[in-house]
Amino acid sequence: MATPHITGPQSQPPSPELRPGGSDARPSLADARAEGAHPPHAQRVRRHPVITGRLQAIARGEVVPTETHPALAGEEAVLEIDHFSLWYGSKQALFDICLRIPRGKVTALIGPSGCGKSTLLRSVNRLNDLIHGVRQAGDMRLNGDSIYDRSVDVIELRKRMGMVFQKSNPFPMSIFENVVYPLRIDGVRDRQLLAEVCERSLRGAALWDEVKDRLHENALELSGGQQQRLCIARAIAAEPEVLLMDEPCSALDPLATGKIEDLMRELRGNYSVLIVTHNMQQASRTADYTAFMYLGQVIEYGPTTDIFTKPFVKDTEDYVTGRFG
Ligand SMILES: Nc1ncnc2c1ncn2[C@@H]1O[C@H](COP(=O)(O)OP(=O)(O)OP(=O)(O)O)[C@@H](O)[C@H]1O
Numbered sequence: 001m002a003t004p005h006i007t008g009p010q011s012q013p014p015s016p017e018l019r020p021g022g023s024d025a026r027p028s029l030a031d032a033r034a035e036g037a038h039p040p041h042a043q044r045v046r047r048h049p050v051i052t053g054r055l056q057a058i059a060r061g062e063v064v065p066t067e068t069h070p071a072l073a074g075e076e077a078v079l080e081i082d083h084f085s086l087w088y089g090s091k092q093a094l095f096d097i098c099l100r101i102p103r104g105k106v107t108a109l110i111g112p113s114g115c116g117k118s119t120l121l122r123s124v125n126r127l128n129d130l131i132h133g134v135r136q137a138g139d140m141r142l143n144g145d146s147i148y149d150r151s152v153d154v155i156e157l158r159k160r161m162g163m164v165f166q167k168s169n170p171f172p173m174s175i176f177e178n179v180v181y182p183l184r185i186d187g188v189r190d191r192q193l194l195a196e197v198c199e200r201s202l203r204g205a206a207l208w209d210e211v212k213d214r215l216h217e218n219a220l221e222l223s224g225g226q227q228q229r230l231c232i233a234r235a236i237a238a239e240p241e242v243l244l245m246d247e248p249c250s251a252l253d254p255l256a257t258g259k260i261e262d263l264m265r266e267l268r269g270n271y272s273v274l275i276v277t278h279n280m281q282q283a284s285r286t287a288d289y290t291a292f293m294y295l296g297q298v299i300e301y302g303p304t305t306d307i308f309t310k311p312f313v314k315d316t317e318d319y320v321t322g323r324f325g
């Protein structure tokens with residue numbers, strides 16, 4: 001199977017009504033890109049952001065195109081979200097989302113409360129299927145395999161992904177058994193293999209040194225930050241193709257948060273991580289790419305440094321600089 005490349009089909013020039021008009025209008029995105037082709041000139045005249053009015057368009061009930069930065073074109077996709085929409089009963093929560101999540105990178109989803117970040121993350125491992133009245137359209141693909149095809153075995157699909165929730169959820173069993181749980185349910189009994197996976201996963205989650213002498217103690221005796229790292233160890237024990245994290249640090253103190261952030265930087269390269277965070281500093285410290293969501297739509301998606309320092313869309317700038325949300 002050919003490796004899917006991120007080509008950014010959704011990265012179209014803005015529709016005319018979304019462009020600034022009038023004689024004092026800022027340069028259009030097409031202008032900015034043309035300038036990008038000539039860096040020395042662009043250094044002098046390029047200004048960001050160049051697209052305005054996305055939030056007003058959404059308020060009018062429009063579905064706006066995601067502004068995907070060209071840098072994503074060079075990335076391989078581990079996860080492709082393809083024109084995905086979701087309704088809770090009659091209320092639409094996600095609108096025609098097109099996102100390609102790069103392999104071996106950390107990608108952050110940011111946006112105001114209620115904009116659909118958790119809904120999108122939960123849709124990747126089909127956790128929303130469990131909610132009465134949920135309906136989806138479009139598809140997602142994990143390494144090229146459909147996630148929403150009727151023939152998909154959801155239990156098998158979920159084994160290919162790791163999920164870490166806002167609140168840590170260790171099982172009431174030993175540290176060791178927590179970590180090797182995914183292997184146990186697959187019927188693995190080889191003690192040596194289990195011990196190896198346990199150590200490798202705990203090291204991967206930066207917890208090994210703290211717990212190596214108490215592996216058979218109850219996991220519920222660990223601190224909150226340790227419990228969250230234990231859940232990350234359990235998630236990576238199964239060697240997931242993508243690791244999904246929904247605000248994994250929101251219940252932790254700054255020290256524990258720092259450890260998880262260090263860990264995320266270390267996971268980069270070996271793991272593909274999609275993380276929801278409310279914390280702008282955390283996104284800027286840990287994520288290679290960031291997608292800004294608003295009312296169920298993805299407004300802009302690009303390298304984190306560009307999203308925070310020179311976004312294409314004015315509404316993104318307003319959000320990341322704290323002017324709303
Ligand atoms: N189980 C549900 N049933 C009905 N509506 C829901 C359900 N879960 C979420 N929603 C609605 O879907 C929208 C998106 O919610 P979601 O939890 O995905 O937002 P979020 O961006 O994760 O917010 P937060 O930052 O507060 O966690 C909201 O309007 C929310 O009320």
Ligand SMILES: [Mg+2]
Nearest residue numbers: 117118119276
């Ligand atoms: Mg949420």
